[in-house]
Amino acid sequence: MKGSVRKNVAIAMMVLFSLSAVYAGGNTEKSVADKPVDVWMINSPVETIISAFDAAGENFTAETGIEVNYVRVPTNDFHTKLVSSISAGVYPDMIIWNSSPGVEFSQTGAVLPVDEIVNEIGRGQFGEGSLKMFTVDGDLLEIPFMVRPAGFHARKDWLEAAGYNTEPKIDSDGYYYYEGLQTWEELLEAAKKINDPSNGKYAMGFAYSRKAFGDSASFCMSILYSYGASLLDENGNVAIDSKEAIEGLEMIRKIWESGTVPSAATTWDGGSNNNFFIGGDIGMVFNSNSIMGKLNDTTAVKPEDLLMIPFPSGPAGSFMSANPESITIFNKGNVEGAKAFTKYLLKEETQVSMFEIMGFGYYSPLKKDVMENELFSNLNQNERVLMQDARKAINVSFPYDPNAKLNALYSSFLFDDALSRIAVDGWNSERVAAEMAKKVTEVIND
Numbered sequence: 001m002k003g004s005v006r007k008n009v010a011i012a013m014m015v016l017f018s019l020s021a022v023y024a025g026g027n028t029e030k031s032v033a034d035k036p037v038d039v040w041m042i043n044s045p046v047e048t049i050i051s052a053f054d055a056a057g058e059n060f061t062a063e064t065g066i067e068v069n070y071v072r073v074p075t076n077d078f079h080t081k082l083v084s085s086i087s088a089g090v091y092p093d094m095i096i097w098n099s100s101p102g103v104e105f106s107q108t109g110a111v112l113p114v115d116e117i118v119n120e121i122g123r124g125q126f127g128e129g130s131l132k133m134f135t136v137d138g139d140l141l142e143i144p145f146m147v148r149p150a151g152f153h154a155r156k157d158w159l160e161a162a163g164y165n166t167e168p169k170i171d172s173d174g175y176y177y178y179e180g181l182q183t184w185e186e187l188l189e190a191a192k193k194i195n196d197p198s199n200g201k202y203a204m205g206f207a208y209s210r211k212a213f214g215d216s217a218s219f220c221m222s223i224l225y226s227y228g229a230s231l232l233d234e235n236g237n238v239a240i241d242s243k244e245a246i247e248g249l250e251m252i253r254k255i256w257e258s259g260t261v262p263s264a265a266t267t268w269d270g271g272s273n274n275n276f277f278i279g280g281d282i283g284m285v286f287n288s289n290s291i292m293g294k295l296n297d298t299t300a301v302k303p304e305d306l307l308m309i310p311f312p313s314g315p316a317g318s319f320m321s322a323n324p325e326s327i328t329i330f331n332k333g334n335v336e337g338a339k340a341f342t343k344y345l346l347k348e349e350t351q352v353s354m355f356e357i358m359g360f361g362y363y364s365p366l367k368k369d370v371m372e373n374e375l376f377s378n379l380n381q382n383e384r385v386l387m388q389d390a391r392k393a394i395n396v397s398f399p400y401d402p403n404a405k406l407n408a409l410y411s412s413f414l415f416d417d418a419l420s421r422i423a424v425d426g427w428n429s430e431r432v433a434a435e436m437a438k439k440v441t442e443v444i445n446d
């Protein structure tokens with residue numbers, strides 16, 4: 001295999017195929033429900049999120065006697081640590097994550113199908129689209145849990161000073177919008193008006209760096225898909241070098257060359273855009289909302305300074321990368337304990353209690369009964385926009401049928417590296433698209 005992307009994908013795929021032999025004969029170990037349940041999840045930057053999950057674990061233990069052991073891993077390290085652990089034969093009992101690990105590791109035979117759990121709860125509680133994205137060869141391998149709604153965060157005060165009307169309008173489909181802030185082109189024009197680099201204030205906080213894995217990939221994906229780009233065409237052929245993809249890359253290049261993004265964004269990690277926005281130095285960021293809950297009277301940006309803008313559109317509409325946070329159970333270890341904790345987390349009363357602790361914004365509900373709970377009847381305007389985006393655009397990492405190779409490709413920095421090629425190496429859009437197509441071809445044909 002050639003190239004760093006193929007090397008990274010090879011690691012993940014090596015795990016998939018080597019482990020399939022181990023599981024060919026089935027799992028002969030019986031799960032013991034009285035053992036602790038090891039739950040891997042992202043180490044949340046918001047203290048109330050940690051408290052909500054801790055409370056759920058403690059309440060579950062009080063009811064069942066089964067201990068819950070959370071293993072919290074930083075976002076940028078999660079996939080690497082997961083692959084390393086699984087390759088060493090060490091499995092979590094369950095994972096709560098938004099990057100489809102059940103689909104990625106589906107070929108190992110180590111992922112427990114969860115149709116029985118969903119049928120017991122009621123399939124009607126989940127959107128069919130969110131169930132389909134986790135179904136491989138007829139088996140549901142992950143359960144939609146909650147969603148981290150990605151949103152476009154903007155400085156309301158900066159936009160108002162530039163003459164923008166921040167009173168929301170409602171379109172014919174019942175969706176909120178703000179005049180002059182509906183498309184990527186319009187957002188770029190607004191960014192130019194509020195940009196003030198001479199005073200250290202930049203309009204846009206997009207990370208053009210693979211160290212910001214997640215935020216950077218989602219930014220790139222959202223623009224490309226909103227311009228009509230696609231990894232594969234309807235016949236399964238590689239299409240990421242299409243005219244539409246190049247036009248999307250041109251918009252990404254235009255944003256970078258506009259001077260509205262700080263040059264240091266090429267070295268940012270996953271928390272940089274949040275920190276600079278909260279610190280008052282950035283006017284707009286794209287983020288799977290971990291900002292709203294951090295704003296208070298002591299931060300440079302106050303809650304009243306925040307304006308959530310419905311996700312911008314390109315020629316093909318809007319595309320928001322907002323993978324559901326799903327639950328994946330492995331069929332080795334404490335299977336019965338993991339199943340019991342999964343069912344507990346999916347109860348309406350459990351989730352409502354969690355939202356009462358952590359608030360709304362970082363997470364949005366996905367289950368129908370939770371969405372309709374009276375707790376969500378009095379959301380403020382920013383929260384309503386987030387809920388709207390979460391309901392409108394729940395998408396997989398790639399808008400295709402679940403595919404382990406494509407999921408591994410996502411984890412191999414395909415989109416993040418495209419940003420670096422533009423901002424660091426100065427490549428034109430055609431050259432970036434050609435490299436992306438080569439990487440996708442290598443992986444699909446491997």
